[in-house]
Amino acid sequence: MDKPVNQRAWLLVLPVLLIVAFSAIVPLMTVVNYSVQDTFGNNQFFWNGIGWYQELLDPSTDLGGRFxxxxxxxxxxxxxxxxxxxxxxxxxxxxxxxxxxxxxxxxxxxxxxxxxxxxxxxxxxxxxxxxxxxxxxxxxxxxxxxxxxxxxxxxxxxxxxxxxxxxxxxxxxxxxxxxxxxxxxxxxxxxxxxxxxxxxxxxxxxxxxxxxxxxxxxxxxxxxxxxxxxxxxxxxxxxxxxxxxxxxxxxxxxxxxxxxxxxxxxxxxxxxxxxxxxxxxxxxxxxxxxxxxx
Amino acid sequence: MARIELNNLGHSYTPNPARDEDYALKPMQHVWEQGGAYALLGPSGCGKTTLLNIISGLLTPSQGRVLFDGKDVTSLPTEARNIAQVFQFPVVYDTMTVYENLAFPLRNRGLRGPAVDARVREIAELLDLTPDLNRRGRGLTADAKQKISLGRGLVRPDVAAILFDEPLTVIDPHLKWELRSKLKALHRALDLTMIYVTHDQTEALTFADKVVVMHDGRVLQIGRPEELFERPAHTFVGHFIGSPGMNVLPAELSGRHARVGGHTVALARGYRPISGGAAVEIGVRPEFTTLAPAGAGVPVRVRRIDDLGRLRIARVELAGLPLSATVPDGLEPAGEEASVLFEPAMIHVYADGALVEGAFLEGEAA
Amino acid sequence: MTLVLDKVSRRVGGQAHIEDVSLTLERGSLNVLLGPTLSGKTSLMRLMAGLDQPTSGRVLVDGKDVTGLHVRNRSVAMVYQQFINYPSLTVYENIASPLRVARRSRAEIDRAVREAAALLKLAPYLDRTPQQLSGGQQQRTAIARALVKKAQLVLLDEPLANLDYKLREELREELPRIFAESGAVFVYATTEPTEALLLRGNTATLWEGRLAQFGRTPDVYRRPANLTSARVFSDPPLNSMRVHKRGGQVVLATGDHWPARGVLAGLPDDHYTIGFRADHLHLTGPAAPADAEILSIGGTVAVSEITGSESFVHVDVGSDRWVAVTRGVTTVEPGERIETFIDPRRIFVFGQDGSLAAAPPLAAAA
The missing domain is CATH 1.10.3720.10 (MetI-like)
Structure with a gap:
């Protein structure tokens, strides 16, 4: 394959990458971000690590059982x-x-x-x-x-x-x-x-x-x-x-x-x-x- | 075993056929002998597939009867007739092995056990399918698939006739030679009535004992290959069989001579004057028309020489009429000027397309 | 334009579809790609058109590398085995469609369409839609559409395969003339050796994705470069047998001995494969007793096929199946022991690697 052809192709893919980034990746990262924190309202967030995940996957907890x-x-x-x-x-x-x-x-x-x-x-x-x-x-x-x-x-x-x-x-x-x-x-x-x-x-x-x-x-x-x-x-x-x-x-x-x-x-x-x-x-x-x- | 009779059989797709053109298959009366190999030959739309479907029971004729060994089967469905059919595109059950494919018709008829096994192996051996018995149908070559389709027909002990609907269409030329000779050997070995539909004259002629040439829903001639070749009953048969087809030239007759484009051609037979304003033509095959140096015969202009490998065909014009002639070994035509020689015994006379019988005259025959 | 394929290969999922093919197609030439199904004809055409990209190698047009160039930016027209036309458009509009896309003037389109229609004998049908046409006329329309585009490269992929035998014959005879009037490079794929011979031009024999030979069609037929090329370009199939030359003797696979005559005479001692065409295998001995060169070998008749003009007799010689073509009607019963005759001056000899070791002089091979 010719090199110039390849680089132009990347340029053409760029708009799609941007759209995907804004429509999927950014919201997804927001969700990931929320999932490792706790909040009591007022926009105050506390680091909770994998705490929610542990609770979710443990059937003995309230959240886990419900899930x-x-x-x-x-x-x-x-x-x-x-x-x-x-x-x-x-x-x-x-x-x-x-x-x-x-x-x-x-x-x-x-x-x-x-x-x-x-x-x-x-x-x-x-x-x-x-x-x-x-x-x-x-x-x-x-x-x-x-x-x-x-x-x-x-x-x-x-x-x-x-x-x-x-x-x-x-x-x-x-x-x-x-x-x-x-x-x-x-x-x-x-x-x-x-x-x-x-x-x-x-x-x-x-x-x-x-x-x-x-x-x-x-x-x-x-x-x-x-x-x-x-x-x-x-x-x-x-x-x-x-x-x-x-x-x-x-x-x-x-x-x-x-x-x-x-x-x-x-x-x-x-x-x-x-x-x-x-x-x-x-x-x-x-x-x-x-x-x-x- | 089946002797097939077509009794005033005709088919029309319109409800009340009045005129000739309303019929896809014009009423016909034929008897096909048990154990014969028949080919239905004609161009697309000539009615050959319609006729085949009537015989197999996939189509009920609008008039007339079909008899198998004297028994009326006109209204019987396909599965109740003892026939098998091989289609243009091979039908193979993909999910089954070759063995299961061959056993399928037997099992459907409630047969089980060693009898099935023996029969399947026998047919596989006959068709050279033994090494493939445990392979799945999918992924096999087109010719192997077509053999399986045929095998499913042969495996049934009750089968009386096998119908082929252009079975070699998807087969490569080299394999066509093998499959054709296989079919012929099977026909000899099994004593089955076989009916073969095709538009390919080579397949029809090499396969069949009797070739049925059809055109426009009508049977024009039934004959052995050499009869169709040497004495076509109709100019269409002459044209359709042979490659290139028969030369057909408008002519005027006078006794044992024909005038064609201002030249006189000698005939081997004498003809009475043809009355009624019918179009009179003479037909002679390229195989009996030989190119010769200018001056030796009827003058022609050479347009082109086709080298077909094992023979050469000259495309010439006789007083503006196109004509094909064989170029004999050793003759190297130079320039446009040449002539052709006709074999008088092989010139036929046609009136409105139909063969006119001539009489051999004592001492003057070829 | 001149189209050059330079050591082109294409692999799909580890499977080689095209393997190291180099070809030079000159402007205004007609090139036949001859080979059985899956030999790479269509794959090669797709590479020429730019529909696929080669895994390695280059495609050059007039010396310029166009390997990565998309089909839309090349001057290519294609005709397929299926009759591909716009069903809702008339024949006129079908032929005009590529010109409308190119935004030509109304007068120019009209002239070009009528010219192409006249060349392909479609003038009376210009107002019809494709469904109202016969298969032959539909394919003529598709060819006209490809021609009217005045593309530099016209690819025809088995264009006659779906046509009736007789229609095929008719178009086959016209195509060389139609091609000659254009200045494009024509590439024509077929499985049938006879078609290649009739079209003339150049022939490339293909086998399993490899190019076996490329040259002027009669040369490829008369002097195959290797056993593969001879097999691909032979209908009926090439008769062949493995032999071993020892001194003045040739030991056949059957164990029979022949004196090393004709083309066999000058060869060094080794194992070879001999091959000769069906029309060079005779069932009758030499006509002139003086012709003591003729060799003979016994065989068993397997099948004989009669077409009227010719007979094909299949003979089993040892473990090889040979075919002899004779003129007229030859009747021999299957199972009959017969003697077959071969002129050793018309035999091709291939070495252990399959390449041609000795061949008859070109004039004698006819």
Missing amino acids: LDALWRNLLFSALILAIEVPLGIAVALSMPRDGWRVAATLVVMALPLLIPWNVVGTIWQIFAREDIGLLGWAVNRLGIPYNYTADPLSAWVTIVAMDVWHWTSLVALLCYAGLRSIPDAFYQAARIDGASRWAIFRNIQLPKMHRVLLIAVLLRFMDSFMIYTEPFVVTGGGPGNSTTFVSIDLVKLALGQFDLGKAAALSIVYNLIILAVCWVFYTVMTRMDAQRD
């Missing part, structure tokens, strides 16, 4: 979301039409939930699931099933999971559909001639061809569900009790409710690292599986 509980809720929620949305998304994609005017119609309908902002989704479901005036809540209660998401933790969970499934299954389905569309007709014809059953076609043709998009879908849905905030905040506000208090909700309670900036900063950094680590593990495991198949 671990929230973390388990997050993991349970993500696991439920993946377990429901991925198979459901695949099933929906498989039953979508392959050609004709219905393709366009289906795609529009599928894309609708994705266009609605998070807080609006929350509000819709908050009303929809109310036992007094919400259609869903009222109907379920009329069927004799006790359902009240403001009082009963199970109802609250069901509501939030159902809401996320309603909001995001389309994304998984659309990604899978794109994967399915890339399979040439000859594969289906050959499979018919080979006498393959519906399941064998799915297992040996459709699933392998969807593999890559599924990887993306799982990754996206995991990250998104693990960082969930707006919907439970709008619908349950983290309750009843602490039953739907996820890490992100707890974070806001700590930082804005109790104004424990140091604890909140330490929590947000640990939360961030966990998300990065889990995503990295997901990604490596899945790409390695992909490579092994060659």
Whole structure:
């Protein structure tokens, strides 16, 4: 490579570096800074070293116990979301039409939930699931099933999971559909001639061809569900009790409710690292599986 | 085992076909013998793939019937007919090994145990796939994948006919030679009816006992390669088969002579005058048209000489009409002036594209 | 312009796609890159275009180093195997598009488009959109668009591979004329030896990312520099066999002995590979009894293929499979023992390292 070319390239990257520095690195450093100090208001700060981190990672302390509980809720929620949305998304994609005017119609309908902002989704479901005036809540209660998401933790969970499934299954389905569309007709014809059953076609043709998009879908849905905030905040506000208090909700309670900036900063950094680590593990495991198949 | 009958078979994509043009496949009546190797040859859009899909059951014809060994299978789905098909792009189940790929059709039919193993190994041996049996389908070369596609068809003991839809499209020229001779050897060894669709005349002619030349949804001629070469029933067949294709020149006939561009060409057969204002042409292949020094035959102007390695083809003009001729070994044409010699027995007469029978005259035949 | 590749290599993730290729392409020349799939044809074209950067080596245009220069700043046009046109634009607008981007005047665009359309026989279709055209016409449009740009370097990557055989034949015959009218450097990638012969110009034979030989097309065909080049540039495949010369005798891989005649005569004692083309393997003995030079060896017929004009007889000789081309119809049954004949004055001999050790004089090799 020619040297002059290289140096000019650095110059061109500079604006991007500056933007990233101001938008990400500087705020992040502020958070790091807070996380090693304690404050009693009045802008007075005291050096606390790794004290907050120790407390946070020790389950016997108040802060640590609270964090671990929230973390388990997050993991349970993500696991439920993946377990429901991925198979459901695949099933929906498989039953979508392959050609004709219905393709366009289906795609529009599928894309609708994705266009609605998070807080609006929350509000819709908050009303929809109310036992007094919400259609869903009222109907379920009329069927004799006790359902009240403001009082009963199970109802609250069901509501939030159902809401996320309603909001995001389309994304998984659309990604899978794109994967399915890339399979040439000859594969289906050959499979018919080979006498393959519906399941064998799915297992040996459709699933392998969807593999890559599924990887993306799982990754996206995991990250998104693990960082969930707006919907439970709008619908349950983290309750009843602490039953739907996820890490992100707890974070806001700590930082804005109790104004424990140091604890909140330490929590947000640990939360961030966990998300990065889990995503990295997901990604490596899945790409390695992909490579092994060659 | 299958003898395939096409009974008044036709297909149209429009609901009520009235005119000829409405048919993608014009009604036809043919019988293809059990154990034969047939090639459907024609340009894109000639209906050859439509016909193949009707035989395999991927498409239901809008009229007529398909009979396998006398049994009507017109409305049977693909999986209920005893056929296998090899597609243009190799279909291999990526996640399975070569062995599992070959065993797949057997397992789908509920077969298990040593019988499957024996059959898979037998077919793998036949196709030279034995060393690859434990490899995954993915990452194999295109020709190996195509052999696997074929193997999944052959492995079924009940298979009666194998259909090929341009199977050598993605194969390199060198490997085409190997796969072609492999196919031919298999056909001889297995006594299966094979139907091969292609636009490539070399593949069609070398593969088939009988080549079915199609154009515009119609079968123009069915014949052995040498018949198609030596006596094309239609100018299109003459043009489509052979490389370069047959020379077709407008002519006027008088008995045993044809007048072409002001020159007289002798014919080996005599012809009655052709009435009805039909367009009369003579057709003669470049292989039977030889370039010669000026003055030796019908005068032509040489435009170009193509050196194809094992033969040379002269592109010439006879009174402004383009013509291809073989350049004999040892002849080094100099300048534009030259002539061509025709082999009289190999000149055919066509009226509106269709071959006109001539009569050999006693003592005057070539 | 003159394009020079100077010891160019490209590695991707430790894998060599192009290995030490040096080539000089002169202005106004037509250069064929001939080789099987994955031999590096497309990789080499991408390096020439500036789409990829070489890992080592330089690319020079008219003596100026352009190695790091982006494709946008080079004068390059490309035609692909897939027919790439703007689907919503008419043929006219498709051809005009590169000129519109270059902001030429309306009159200039109109003249250039009509000129290119006439050259490629597209004049009647200028108002149609690509979907209304046949595959051949679509590819003609893509070629016209590449030509109208008047780029200094025009790259065609297997442009005829997706076309029907007959359409391919037609375009193949026109291309040399079309290329001749432009002054650009043309580079044409193909897997088919016949295509290289028809296009003439220069041919570079490629194998596994390496350049086997580069020279005038007939020279490369008639005098391959090495065994790889001879194999790549041979259709049917090159007949070959390993031999051992000892004194006045040549011991074949089958154990048979030949007297060291023809090109074999002058060689020092060593191990060699002999190679000869299918049209130099004969199934009938010498016509003149005086021609005592002819050598012979016995073999078993594997397959015979008949195209009408020619027959390809595949013969197993020892562990080698040879192909003989004969004119007309030759019927031999598979399994039959036959004698094959070779003129030792038409054999290529390659040394242990694969390089040419002896070859027939150029005139005789025809």
